[in-house]
Amino acid sequence: xxxxxxxxxxxxxxxxxxxxxxxxxxxxxxxxxxxxxxxxxxxxxxxxxxxxxxxxxxxxxxxxxxxxxxxxxxxxxxxxxxxxxxxxxxxxxxxxxxxxxxxxxxxxxxxxxxxxxxxxxxxxxxxxxxxxxxxxxxxxxxxxxxxxxxxxxxxxxxxxxxxxxxxxxxxxxxxxxxxxxxxxxxxxxxxxxxxxxxxxxxxxxxxxxxxxxxxxxxxxxxxxxxxxxxxxxxxxxxxxxxxxxxxxxxxxxxxxxxxxxxxxxxxxxxxxxxxxxxxxxxxxxxxxxxxxxxxxxxxxxxxxxxxxxxxxxxxxxxxxxxxxxxxxxxxxxxxxxxxxxxxxxxxxxxxxxxxxxxxxxxxxxxxxxxxxxxxxxxxxxxxxxxxxxxxxxxxxxxxxxxxxxxxxxxxxxxxxxxxxxxxxxxxxxxxxxxxxxxxxxxxxxxxxxxxxxxxxxxxxxxxxxxxxxxxxxxxxxx
Ligand code: NAP
Ligand code: G3H
Numbered sequence: 001x002x003x004x005x006x007x008x009x010x011x012x013x014x015x016x017x018x019x020x021x022x023x024x025x026x027x028x029x030x031x032x033x034x035x036x037x038x039x040x041x042x043x044x045x046x047x048x049x050x051x052x053x054x055x056x057x058x059x060x061x062x063x064x065x066x067x068x069x070x071x072x073x074x075x076x077x078x079x080x081x082x083x084x085x086x087x088x089x090x091x092x093x094x095x096x097x098x099x100x101x102x103x104x105x106x107x108x109x110x111x112x113x114x115x116x117x118x119x120x121x122x123x124x125x126x127x128x129x130x131x132x133x134x135x136x137x138x139x140x141x142x143x144x145x146x147x148x149x150x151x152x153x154x155x156x157x158x159x160x161x162x163x164x165x166x167x168x169x170x171x172x173x174x175x176x177x178x179x180x181x182x183x184x185x186x187x188x189x190x191x192x193x194x195x196x197x198x199x200x201x202x203x204x205x206x207x208x209x210x211x212x213x214x215x216x217x218x219x220x221x222x223x224x225x226x227x228x229x230x231x232x233x234x235x236x237x238x239x240x241x242x243x244x245x246x247x248x249x250x251x252x253x254x255x256x257x258x259x260x261x262x263x264x265x266x267x268x269x270x271x272x273x274x275x276x277x278x279x280x281x282x283x284x285x286x287x288x289x290x291x292x293x294x295x296x297x298x299x300x301x302x303x304x305x306x307x308x309x310x311x312x313x314x315x316x317x318x319x320x321x322x323x324x325x326x327x328x329x330x331x332x333x334x335x336x337x338x339x340x341x342x343x344x345x346x347x348x349x350x351x352x353x354x355x356x357x358x359x360x361x362x363x364x365x366x367x368x369x370x371x372x373x374x375x376x377x378x379x380x381x382x383x384x385x386x387x388x389x390x391x392x393x394x395x396x397x398x399x400x401x402x403x404x405x406x407x408x409x410x411x412x413x414x415x416x417x418x419x420x421x422x423x424x425x426x427x428x429x430x431x432x433x434x435x436x437x438x439x440x441x442x443x444x445x446x447x448x449x450x451x452x453x454x455x456x457x458x459x460x461x462x463x464x465x466x467x468x469x470x471x472x473x474x475x476x477x478x
Pocket of ligand 1: 154155156157158159163181182183184185212213214215217218219222233234235236238239241242254255256257287288289381383409450454455
């Protein structure tokens with residue numbers, strides 16, 4: 001009999017304990033207590049998860065798409081019924097404040113529903129031969145969209161429900177089966193989300209849930225011959241490693257970022273300060289799309305830094321249970337890393353404008369000025385509540401420093417001149433440029449893409465349907 005806090009995995013429609021008899025203990029990021037335990041699955045069990053998904057896939061793909069969409073609609077409904085319960089679990093497990101944790105569940109239901117709608121309208125195409133030189137009208141191609149097979153979905157801790165469902169929903173509606181491996185810290189939230197899918201009528205084996213440390217079963221999963229496509233969100237190092245393991249299957253990677261805010265000389269500084277602070281510090285900066293550095297001209301820097309400081313000082317700091325804006329980071333290792341970036345900058349004479357205070361995993365929001373390019377925090381991704389301000393001499397320097405980064409997820413450009421906005425946006429080597437707004441992924445039907453070390457391929461609802469299918473061409477010769 002499993003103890004109340006020990007969670008099973010889902011295999012071929014059955015919730016099970018691992019024959020390894022091993023579980024992984026998950027500790028709260030903000031309290032000295034165990035949140036629960038998940039199964040450390042064996043390789044044989046991982047094998048069966050993949051084979052079971054393979055067996056379920058063909059029958060599923062043969063169903064009409066409107067029937068497949070019905071499962072997604074039912075899933076969205078089940079999730080909405082459990083917003084409070086799953087929101088609580090997300091909060092306890094990854095330390096997201098309760099309001100944001102519940103919003104994550106609501107947003108996930110919206111993504112699933114929109115994906116069902118897009119899936120129903122997702123079609124292939126038709127081409128005539130005579131549009132090519134020498135071609136004939138009597139040759140026609142009918143291009144259908146076919147599922148790839150078994151999609152391996154691997155998600156990170158920071159959106160344990162949302163970023164998982166954003167992979168699972170498009171895979172299912174296009175006729176794929178799924179093997180889902182949640183982040184270990186985040187696995188209970190993932191299990192709860194899958195419970196909702198199971199309750200919605202998930203066919204046996206169509207989604208199998210695999211739990212265990214990525215460092216132990218990750219390579220086995222990603223190099224497994226039964227996997228037909230991998231969709232991954234997580235750190236750049238993990239993503240790079242994974243893409244070397246995978247062979248001859250499509251891989252979509254959404255990785256780390258170092259999103260800059262470029263504050264141009266004609267920027268509305270009030271708007272810029274509001275957006276930068278919200279973008280940098282929500283969920284304590286544990287967002288791939290957080291603003292992670294600010295470029296400002298020397299002449300405006302004092303004014304902007306004062307405005308940032310005023311706003312940072314007002315951020316609530318404390319427990320996610322009290323809906324604090326700044327909450328403890330996911331674990332001590334991450335907190336040590338972020339503190340190391342701050343310490344390095346301080347040693348190299350950055351000015352601490354605000355913060356640099358630590359209580360356990362709780363790092364107070366930290367604003368650093370006079371950050372220079374020899375400091376690690378100018379280039380490395382903190383995934384924590386630290387915002388470096390880099391004073392520059394020109395717009396060209398802002399653009400050059402943006403493009404010098406190994407990352408290329410998003411950038412914010414603050415200007416009141418629409419021509420400057422477009423000119424600068426075109427020069428930035430990033431997936432998305434936000435003009436006069438903070439960097440962020442949503443709305444979730446927009447393409448979401450990282451270039452350079454920030455990713456490979458593209459997500460966003462419509463784009464994910466594309467990447468999880470292949471063309472099947474039938475040519476008619478009249
Ligand atoms: P992570 O440590 O890279 O883990 C991500 C996932 O990969 C987890 O499920 C992890 O499992 C798994 N994993 C670990 N080793 C693996 C291996 N060898 N093979 C296959 N999977 C493996 O990332 P994280 O700490 O959860 O998330 C933070 C990072 O994700 C940040 O860098 C952030 O920028 C990035 N991120 C990017 C986006 C985006 O859309 N661009 C969104 C969110 C987060 P375990 O948990 O069991 O180790
Ligand atoms: O952490 C990475 C997420 O994809 C960011 O999503 O911009 O909605 O917070 P968000």
